[in-house]
Amino acid sequence: MNNTLQDENDPLSAYRDQFHIPKGVIYLDGNSLGAMVKTAPERVRHAVEQEWANDLISSWNKAGWWELPQSLGAKIAPLVGAATDSVIVTDSTTINLYKALHAALALRPDRNVILAEKDNFPTDLYISEGVMAGRENMQRRLIGERAKGLEEALKDDVAVVLLSHVDYCTGALLDMQAITQKVQAAGAIMVWDLCHSAGVVPMSLDDCNVDFAVGCTYKYLNGGPGSPAFIYANKAHHDYIEQPLTGWWAHAEPFAFKQEFEVGKGLRAFLCGTQGILSMTALDAALDVFKDVNIKAIREKSVALTSLFENLTLEQCHGFGIGVFSEKEATKRGSQISLTHENAYEIMQALIDRGVIGDFRQPNILRFGFSPLYVSFDDVRNAAQILLDILTTGAWQEARFSKRNAVT
Amino acid sequence: MNNTLQDENDPLSAYRDQFHIPKGVIYLDGNSLGAMVKTAPERVRHAVEQEWANDLISSWNKAGWWELPQSLGAKIAPLVGAATDSVIVTDSTTINLYKALHAALALRPDRNVILAEKDNFPTDLYISEGVMAGRENMQRRLIGERAKGLEEALKDDVAVVLLSHVDYCTGALLDMQAITQKVQAAGAIMVWDLCHSAGVVPMSLDDCNVDFAVGCTYKYLNGGPGSPAFIYANKAHHDYIEQPLTGWWAHAEPFAFKQEFEVGKGLRAFLCGTQGILSMTALDAALDVFKDVNIKAIREKSVALTSLFENLTLEQCHGFGIGVFSEKEATKRGSQISLTHENAYEIMQALIDRGVIGDFRQPNILRFGFSPLYVSFDDVRNAAQILLDILTTGAWQEARFSKRNAVT
Numbered sequence: 094m095n096n097t098l099q100d101e102n103d104p105l106s107a108y109r110d111q112f113h114i115p116k117g118v119i120y121l122d123g124n125s126l127g128a129m130v131k132t133a134p135e136r137v138r139h140a141v142e143q144e145w146a147n148d149l150i151s152s153w154n155k156a157g158w159w160e161l162p163q164s165l166g167a168k169i170a171p172l173v174g175a176a177t178d179s180v181i182v183t184d185s186t187t188i189n190l191y192k193a194l195h196a197a198l199a200l201r202p203d204r205n206v207i208l209a210e211k212d213n214f215p216t217d218l219y220i221s222e223g224v225m226a227g228r229e230n231m232q233r234r235l236i237g238e239r240a241k242g243l244e245e246a247l248k249d250d251v252a253v254v255l256l257s258h259v260d261y262c263t264g265a266l267l268d269m270q271a272i273t274q275k276v277q278a279a280g281a282i283m284v285w286d287l288c289h290s291a292g293v294v295p296m297s298l299d300d301c302n303v304d305f306a307v308g309c310t311y312k313y314l315n316g317g318p319g320s321p322a323f324i325y326a327n328k329a330h331h332d333y334i335e336q337p338l339t340g341w342w343a344h345a346e347p348f349a350f351k352q353e354f355e356v357g358k359g360l361r362a363f364l365c366g367t368q369g370i371l372s373m374t375a376l377d378a379a380l381d382v383f384k385d386v387n388i389k390a391i392r393e394k395s396v397a398l399t400s401l402f403e404n405l406t407l408e409q410c411h412g413f414g415i416g417v418f419s420e421k422e423a424t425k426r427g428s429q430i431s432l433t434h435e436n437a438y439e440i441m442q443a444l445i446d447r448g449v450i451g452d453f454r455q456p457n458i459l460r461f462g463f464s465p466l467y468v469s470f471d472d473v474r475n476a477a478q479i480l481l482d483i484l485t486t487g488a489w490q491e492a493r494f495s496k497r498n499a500v501t
Numbered sequence: 502m503n504n505t506l507q508d509e510n511d512p513l514s515a516y517r518d519q520f521h522i523p524k525g526v527i528y529l530d531g532n533s534l535g536a537m538v539k540t541a542p543e544r545v546r547h548a549v550e551q552e553w554a555n556d557l558i559s560s561w562n563k564a565g566w567w568e569l570p571q572s573l574g575a576k577i578a579p580l581v582g583a584a585t586d587s588v589i590v591t592d593s594t595t596i597n598l599y600k601a602l603h604a605a606l607a608l609r610p611d612r613n614v615i616l617a618e619k620d621n622f623p624t625d626l627y628i629s630e631g632v633m634a635g636r637e638n639m640q641r642r643l644i645g646e647r648a649k650g651l652e653e654a655l656k657d658d659v660a661v662v663l664l665s666h667v668d669y670c671t672g673a674l675l676d677m678q679a680i681t682q683k684v685q686a687a688g689a690i691m692v693w694d695l696c697h698s699a700g701v702v703p704m705s706l707d708d709c710n711v712d713f714a715v716g717c718t719y720k721y722l723n724g725g726p727g728s729p730a731f732i733y734a735n736k737a738h739h740d741y742i743e744q745p746l747t748g749w750w751a752h753a754e755p756f757a758f759k760q761e762f763e764v765g766k767g768l769r770a771f772l773c774g775t776q777g778i779l780s781m782t783a784l785d786a787a788l789d790v791f792k793d794v795n796i797k798a799i800r801e802k803s804v805a806l807t808s809l810f811e812n813l814t815l816e817q818c819h820g821f822g823i824g825v826f827s828e829k830e831a832t833k834r835g836s837q838i839s840l841t842h843e844n845a846y847e848i849m850q851a852l853i854d855r856g857v858i859g860d861f862r863q864p865n866i867l868r869f870g871f872s873p874l875y876v877s878f879d880d881v882r883n884a885a886q887i888l889l890d891i892l893t894t895g896a897w898q899e900a901r902f903s904k905r906n907a908v909t
Contacts, residue, residue: 113554122558129807134546136781141545144706144728146521146537149858150530158726183776187598195635207579213761216749216774219762223747227603227635238751262758311775318778320568325878339631340595350670352861354627366593366624367719369780370726371545450557455758 098401100469106395106472111382112315112467119472119479121451124261124289125460127315127379136378140371147247152370159372160344164363168305169314169323172298172388173287173306177368179325181360182376183342183368186288186309186322187216190255190365191322192336193305194224196232197253197282199335200344202251207244208281211235214261217286226242227337229270238422239265241273249281258296259289259427262454264399264419266294266426270301277302288312291323293395293428293465295388298325313428313464314383316376324363331359340365382466394465395428398473402430402461413484418458432459436489440480444487449476505805506578508877513802519790520723527880528857531698532669532837532870535723535787544786560778569781570667570750570772576788577731580796581695581714582705587733591750591776592773592782594696594717594730595624598663600744600771601713601732602632605661605690607743608638608712612660616689619643624668624695624698629663630894635745647673647828648680655687662689667697667835670862672701672807672827674834678709686712697721699731699874701803701836703796705731706782713738721836721872722791724784732771739767748773776838790874802873803836806881808867810838811887821892826866840867844897848888851897857884 097327099105114120120128142153153159165182173180175346183189194207207221225231234252236242247254254276259266269285276283285306290296292313297308306325310316326334336358341347342364345355351388354363400423406415416433418424434440441453451461465472483489508514522528522538528536533904536764539829552560561567574588581588591597602615615629629837633639640658644650648664655662665673677693679742684691698704700723706714714733742764748757752770763771769908808831814823828834842848842865849861859869871881891897 112647115555117555118557120557122707126553126558129549134554137545137549141537141542141725141783146542147523147534149523149526150531150534150860151526151853152726156621184592184596185748185776187774188592188746191746198652215752215758215760218760219747219752220773223745223761226747227745229637243529282739317549318560319775319781320777322774335634337600337631338596339627339634341627344623344627348863351622352623354628354630363627366595366725366730368593369728369777371779372777373727375549375779418849434565435840445559452558 096156097214098397098470100358100471103394103464103470104390106469107381109469110293118447119449119476120172121449121461121463121468121476123467124312126294126318126453127312127319127464128467130315130379130382132381133317133375133378137371137375140374142156142213154389157368161377162368165373165376165380168383168458172292172383173308175299175325178317178329178359179299179328179350180323181363182310182321182373183364184321186219186307188338189307189324190217190220190286191224192338193307194221194255195286195336196326196330196334197284197305198228200330200333201252202429204250204286205230205232206251207231207233208246208251208254209233209235209255210238210240212238212260213255213257214286214288216222217255217257235268240267243272244275247276247281249280252279253284255284255286258288259294262431262458262460264426264429264431266290266365268418269303271297273303274299284293289427292383293391295392303327314376315379317372318380320372320376321368326360334362336363338365342366355452375409376493386466391465395463396423398463398465398470399423399426399428399430399471402463402477405474406432406480407475409481410484415484428465429460429462433457434459440483440489443482443483447479447483449479478488506809506878508879509749511797511802511878513873514877516790516794516874517877522639522875525856526661527857527884528874529857529869529871529884531607531872533860533871534722534726536852536875537725538723538787538790540789541725541783541786545779545783545817548782551792569785570776570780571757572782573769573781574731575787576791577699580791581716583733584705584736586767587707588731589735589771590718590729590731590781591772594715595628595772596746597715597730597732598628598694599632600627601692601715602629602661602663604714604734604738604742605692606636606740608738609660613638613640614659615639616639616654616659617641617643617663618646618648618664620646620668620670621663621665622694625663625665632855644849646671648675652683655689656689657690659687661692663692663694663699663736664832665694667702669697670836670839670866671867672834674698674828674837676712677704681709681711698715701799703800709734710842718784723783724789727789728780728784729776734768741768744771746773750774794874798858798872803871804831806871806873806876806878807831807834807836807838809878810871810881810885812841812883814888815884816890817885818892823892836873837868837870841865842867848891848897851890853892853893859889
């Protein structure tokens, strides 16, 4: 057996101990909600019992609440290949996409098309509808999955292109550098959604000259349920960010209580209202785990984990109606594998009953995410074996649940 | 002495024990960041260590995360005189104002003026600039403080009127019923900002037939630093809410992953992206304190507290350069008193050094908020005495601090 697929040879294996994984659980849903870092409870407790309860409003300065959007952004920046002051943490992914699309359109007022993938994560499509609805004569042009048809669609009316770096369902990983170049060569602005790649796929937003990017912090960055999103802007745009969610936190002098809005410097232009400090504090604890980790080592293990799971599934589950929906080439996908089965929902419930947590996606998809900092090669082997058991014994036929809900 | 001004005769005095007030502190800044309820640490700990760490994604259903915007809204509803399904908790005040203004404008597409107070809380003005910037031919018309000039300004081009129920600085309390009637009689839509009144001033949004309202939860509702805001819509509008921040959480079928946005029912139309669960959990704990409290009793004590502080200040501090900036009639103001002094900043620092926490507002204002659930009449007497001491001894002349920051 290949040495790289043994936990004892895994250079990242020590990180697993920094996360809380419930006993008996193989957690393959870190692409939906990342596991908790063990330092989070004490950090959040301190924010509640000391910063809030005892220090009260003085914590805005004393505990650095006021600087959290920037300080958290600075911790994410190296993970996405950005200068420290080019990333800021605030609001939700969807709201930040709204800001980024508006900021992009403001840079191309002469053009009127938003180009997006028809199979993009739905909220990206929904918010682009919202952006269009508020502007005259805007249109949206949709291309196929894996950016198929991009070149033909890139006509001279395209103002902005919005694509997911890794597709939430197929896991397809797009070539950030090549696509950004193409888009910019056609005179359009490039906005990347990094929700399913940030923290697990190495990238260099600065080197790829990306215009704007938005990402989630509660998936591979383990910030906790609903932790705020981040937004990136290319240095070239820092002085020209225009977006309509103009709130007090973005003001050049937020405590002068001026009547007119005057935008603050750089990425502060993307801030709006007051942020949930407790959620930001949990994220702060999580990001500290990434301080010394090599994102390339994460990617290497990620590719090995997904390949191992795919191979074991193909070998063992052959003949049980299981198909592979995700991108086949390991180097062209993110850290996830999607399988298909006509009884996917019931099979996923049976897996969860046996401690293997992935998620079900309509209509027939079993989705598994692999967070290299806490998923081991043994986890993958055990998960594949349990899947085989369930298919062999037909145990999934007993799994019946009323709700088909989950949150990506 | 009047019996109503004694803590032993205060029907709300028992509530104080449900809050954590640091030793030696008289906290008169609950209008900026409310004190912590004692149940918050355990509730947040449970959300972190059980719901997130152990139950992981299953908590979206099992722990009710998915229902939090509605369940928190239902707890706020009785405090603002609204039907249970007419209030929802999500995002920040500023972002919710953006949604409310857009929803209002969608109901009056034939009109093009947003009417607001020139001395309104700045973020209300800033976000109305953002709303205007994204629409053709919009204009803003500003009126004086205390809604002075409203009638003359209410021409037939006014689509929406945005006013603060209680002014953040003067504390002036507007007549919600009379103003809403006037605005609607002129064919405009009424949007109230309840940031400085929710939880401390009784109101009936439904009975006053208010169109939309937005409020903060981290001031008098004690939700914790940056806890999410709420938004109200009149039942008549529930089926016609249009706003451009269209995200997955507002979708009629959020887990069907459809490509087209189809808005969910009622107030769900105001949801957008994923919310910070930890911040919502702290708010949930705080709102439980309000379950049995009589909001009219809160108001009665609030009026008594502010009157006592104003009277003691006027009696005792006469001759020291102290003026009263806030609304003079107790029944026409919220739960706050603003004093003026040319050395207001230094005096506030000296007060804070002596444990009396209020806040400074440019250029010369000492602002004090009175949360009736945890501020006592003795607190008020002691605070007034300490202010007198500082003025008498000139102790404020030693107070020198570099930062003039605070967050409302």
